[in-house]
Amino acid sequence: MSSSTAAPGHSPITTAGPLSLCAREPHVPADRLVAEMVPPPRFDAVRFETYMPDPNQPSQSEAVSVLSAFAGGLGGAHASGAGKRRWFSKKPAAPVGPRGVYLDGGYGVGKTHLLASLWHATPAAPEHKAFGTFVELTNLVGALGFQQTVKTLGNHRLLCIDEFELDDPGDTVLVSTLLGKLVEAGVALAATSNTLPGKLGEGRFAAADFLREIQGLSAHFRPLRIDGEDYRHRGLPEAPAPFTDEQVAKAAYATPRATLDDFPALLEHLARVHPSRYGALTEDIAAVCLTDVRAVPDQSTALRLVVLADRLYDREIPVLASGLPFDRLFSEEMLKGGYRKKYFRAISRLTALARDAKGLVSH
Structure with missing residues (x-):
């Protein structure tokens, strides 16, 4: 039945008129903020297998391989207790790689697709991995308080942060401090970010800026460059x-x-x-x-x-x-x-x- 056709005894649906964004003033409770830290609807079904690398950009295929291996490495013990001691003790039993990845590239190369695929591929229950934008993460700190946010996210195996806001110095320091506490708790990290003001191209600047802005955490991140053009407009x-x-x-x-x-x-x-x-x-x-x-x-x-x-x-x-x-x-x-x-x-x-x-x- 089309939207303009009414069932017997009912008025057409169009008679009610459209909704209005201007009439909405939503209020979001803190517990909902935590529960909604999952990939957004557009990325519900994305996986590494559904990412379509540009054959002219080998860095895209490489990113899939590196991130797939990274997700596989997050299996086993939970990021607390014995697992945490193994990953982050000062004298690990065996050498380990970075416990974080940073996706560096322009808009439209599929960074969010890959970040969401990493979340889906990580072998942990949804309540033990979190996905959100930088804005959503800072709002969570504002709603819960710093210590409660550390406690809430500290039992997670993975935290994915999309669109890390390098152009907001105050919030960057706040989140850097938060990430430091989460690293100590054994949480693996993954992030994409925006370029700092004044950097007029993505180039090689973003990775260096990101690692500098998150201060002492650079040793925990492996920068992963993803080259390419905006996939939304390829051939369209x-x-x-x-x-x-x-x-x-x-x-x-x-x-x-x-x-x-x-x-x-x-x-x-x-x-x-x-x-x-x-x-x-x-x-x-x-x-x-x-x-x-x-x-x-x-x-x-x-x-x-x-x-x-x-x-x-x-x-x-x-x-x-x-x-x-x-x-x-x-x-x-x-x-x-x-x-x-x-x-x-x-x-x-x-x-x-x-x-x-x-x-x-x-x-």
Whole structure:
């Protein structure tokens, strides 16, 4: 039954109208933050076997081999008790390799796919391994407190951190200290990160920056370079042209669980919701419909939009829009500045979601 067809005795589903992100102000309890530290829906089914290495980039195939072996090495005793003493004693019985990996590469080369595959491949129960973004991890510390976070994550075998925010010095020091405590507790670590401000290319800078910023933990990490171009745009057409306001609104009314918002109003609403809650903001949403998309007015607004784009992409929520195309969201100045890597990632991901949304209009 189509969304515009009503069953006998019932009103059409479209008469209720679309939902609105601006009407949502989610509150996320601390215990939910811990329980939700798993790969996001987009990466539920990914595995090393489903990663498609670019044949022109041998580092991608090498990354799969190294990470597969790393996951296999996390089997056996739990990262506490005898297992911890074996891994981290000052005089180990036998030489051991780094107990952490850092995935260094540009956006769209599959770092998150590989990180989630590592989580899935690690032989431990879900409650003994955690996966989250840097923002989610810092919010967990804020919700639980530092010591309770150490206690909560300290019995894990693996902690995966996506998008380590090297451009936030205060939070970087906080998380570095947390990781030091977790290493002492026997937790294996894996991370991807963003480039520091001023580093205008991924190149070889990110790995050195990451290891320096996490201070005394560098000995525990093996940097793993992943070269390549953005897989989301390999051989694919450019982002679809924006639709009209009427097309967007009509699709929103015809699509169950779609939201419809004016883009400038949504940007204002995002300023009132902590970025750690953007995942909850998009919960149970089937599509996001936006009218009057414009260039973002300032950097603070732009960075909030980046987080929203990440959460929408994680949850595979198509985005239908009118106004400017997504590759014109950020000014030339922004795209040349210290956060350029984040902005290009947001453009890449929103473009992919815009392609996914084309069917909402055609149907």
